[in-house]
Amino acid sequence: xxxxxxxxxxxxxxxxxxxxxxxxxxxxxxxxxxxxxxxxxxxxxxxxxxxxxxxxxxxxxxxxxxxxxxxxxxxxxxxxxxxxxxxxxxxxxxxxxxxxxxxxxxxxxxxxxx
Amino acid sequence: xxxxxxxxxxxxxxxxxxxxxxxxxxxxxxxxxxxxxxxxxxxxxxxxxxxxxxxxxxxxxxxxxxxxxxxxxxxxxxxxxxxxxxxxxxxxxxxxxxxxxxxxxxxxxxxxx
Numbered sequence: 001x002x003x004x005x006x007x008x009x010x011x012x013x014x015x016x017x018x019x020x021x022x023x024x025x026x027x028x029x030x031x032x033x034x035x036x037x038x039x040x041x042x043x044x045x046x047x048x049x050x051x052x053x054x055x056x057x058x059x060x061x062x063x064x065x066x067x068x069x070x071x072x073x074x075x076x077x078x079x080x081x082x083x084x085x086x087x088x089x090x091x092x093x094x095x096x097x098x099x100x101x102x103x104x105x106x107x108x109x110x111x112x113x114x
Numbered sequence: 115x116x117x118x119x120x121x122x123x124x125x126x127x128x129x130x131x132x133x134x135x136x137x138x139x140x141x142x143x144x145x146x147x148x149x150x151x152x153x154x155x156x157x158x159x160x161x162x163x164x165x166x167x168x169x170x171x172x173x174x175x176x177x178x179x180x181x182x183x184x185x186x187x188x189x190x191x192x193x194x195x196x197x198x199x200x201x202x203x204x205x206x207x208x209x210x211x212x213x214x215x216x217x218x219x220x221x222x223x224x225x226x227x
Contacts, residue, residue, distance in 0.1 A: 033214040043218030051213040086119055090156070102216060106156040
């Protein structure tokens with residue numbers, strides 16, 4: 001069975017500080033991993049995805065994530081937070097054994113302080 | 115531009131009424147999904163469809179129904195059997211192969227009055 005755990009339902013950073021949102025997954029086969037962002041009253045937007053190519057994945061808006069198999073992690077980072085990064089972020093996993101059904105984490109709300 | 119359109123953006127329902135939420139995509143995606151989002155609970159899968167005229171229940175299908183008569187359309191009906199329908203509903207689509215990720219609509223906020 002697949003699962004994904006996001007550590008911390010809320011994360012607060014100062015503008016210009018490093019953003020680190022944590023995601024750990026469980027999968028019996030090589031997974032596909034995703035990060036999505038959701039702004040208030042909007043749908044989710046794909047930020048980046050890992051599909052077994054490079055382990056360091058770059059996405060939109062300056063975000064990147066590193067797939068670490070030994071740690072079963074796929075943490076999302078951004079070197080310098082901007083006020084516009086304030087949103088909710090979802091980590092997700094899918095794989096062929098699950099019929100490519102995607103499992104979403106519970107989400108982490110990012111607050112950016114001026 | 116290709117995308118996925120949900121309508122209406124806001125919907126109000128009286129108790130005992132059925133309401134239908136629209137979801138249309140022009141991405142030529144085979145798979146479509148409906149999720150319910152409540153504060154602090156992430157996304158919960160209601161129904162999904164990977165091909166026309168076929169769909170499967172998700173984790174919280176009770177009180178909901180869907181149809182998939184056309185590839186582009188996947189409407190969701192919230193029936194009177196759904197006891198707590200007030201929520202934000204999200205429709206998504208994807209290629210069947212899971213590594214492409216989902217495209218989401220902008221959501222419908224349903225409120226029972």
